[in-house]
Amino acid sequence: MSLHQKKHPNLERILDHARTVSLEKSSKVLILSDLHIGNGGRRDEFRRNADLVSSMLSGYYHPEGYSLLLNGDIEELFKFPLDGITSEWGDLYTLFRSFQKNGFFWKTVGNHDAELTGNRSYPLASHLVDAIKLQYGEESLLVFHGHQASVLFWETYPLFSRAVVFFLRYIAKPVGIRNFSIAYNSRRRFAIEKSIYEFSNQAKVVSIIGHTHRPLFESLSKVDYLNYRIEELCRAYCNAEAEEKAGIELKIAGLKGELEACYREGKRIGLRSGLYNNITIPSVFNSGCAIGKRGITALEIEGDRIRLVYWYNGKQSRKFKSDRDNSAYELGDTGYSRIVLNEDSLDYVFSRLHLLA
Secondary structure: OOHHHHHOHHHHHHHHHOEEEEOOOOOEEEEEOOOOEOOOOOOOHHHHHHHHHHHHHHHHHOOOOOEEEEEOOOEOOOOOOHHHHHHHOHHHHHHHHHHHHHOOEEEEOOOOOHHHOOOOOOOOHHHEEOOEEEEEOOEEEEEOOOHHHOOOHHHHOOOOOHHHHHHHHHHHHHHOOOOOOHHHOHHHHHHHHHHHHHHHHHHOOEEEEOOOOOOEEOOEOHHHHHHHHHHHHHHHHHOOOHHHHHHHHHHHHHHHHHHHHHHHOOOOOOOOOOOOOOOOOOOEEEOOOOOOOOOEEEEEEEOOEEEEEEEEEOOOOHHHOOOOOOOOEEOOOOOEEEEEEEEEEHHHHHHHHHHHO
16 A cells, blocks of 8 residues: 555545546646635625626637536535525526537536535536546546545535534524635645645646635745745846846846735745745646635646636736736626736646656
């Protein structure tokens, strides 16, 4: 028995039983997670970004030929009954299913929608799986929600979670108590990401998760990424021409300001930590969530490239500022825009994984 089988038996089981989908050179895949769709009322967190999600799916990803992976917690069943959700968002479910024509459409199970397993009346029942293994040549990208790595019983087992459902629907929601989600607890969030990071490195797979609502690209949190870019720009500065140095100085100043803001807000925990690894291995990606106040993040795979993208309405949020000199794509007259936050080659990702893990 290997080390990762001993330490992460649940994640090993997911890897062994995931549905395999082969990626071709022409494949385009959109990965979204954590929509937390409710009943359309004022307590429905999805409502603020519902038009954005619908517009980008119907106006960009579907006509561009993308397949779709919804990576768990699509419905918020801890707070709302399924009937209220499906009756409110029937057109959105139709839009989801239409991506099957582009190649494939699958939805993985999260902890907030786990009770849908085995429900034949669920509109996406035939598309529901525990995990998807995207086969890229000889390499594997394992797409699963991420709650399976939790040590908390209620986040992993739907039968036990019924007590949580009762509390949130009938006690917490009426009196306005905030959902005690993993996304609001940085210590638990880090513990889950760390566990998946260890498993992925040992199994030599790339894990694509949701659950924690924190975008990760190549295992880098925002703090990690900012540190990495500052270091990268400092090295470029040494060999830059005089006219280029001024631009690099401005970029570094901007990145330093963002980094200082992260530390003021307490966003210090990242996977690039000397506590257990001094070298960042690009084995964990997280698409973030679709209930952000400033917009939503998602992951795209196109051929041999993987991207973390940000969709937003109106003026670009400083929180997701990119220094990669990539201009925003405006989606017609919708008022919505898309910007690439980070992008890399899958071949590089897997080469680094095998060399360093």
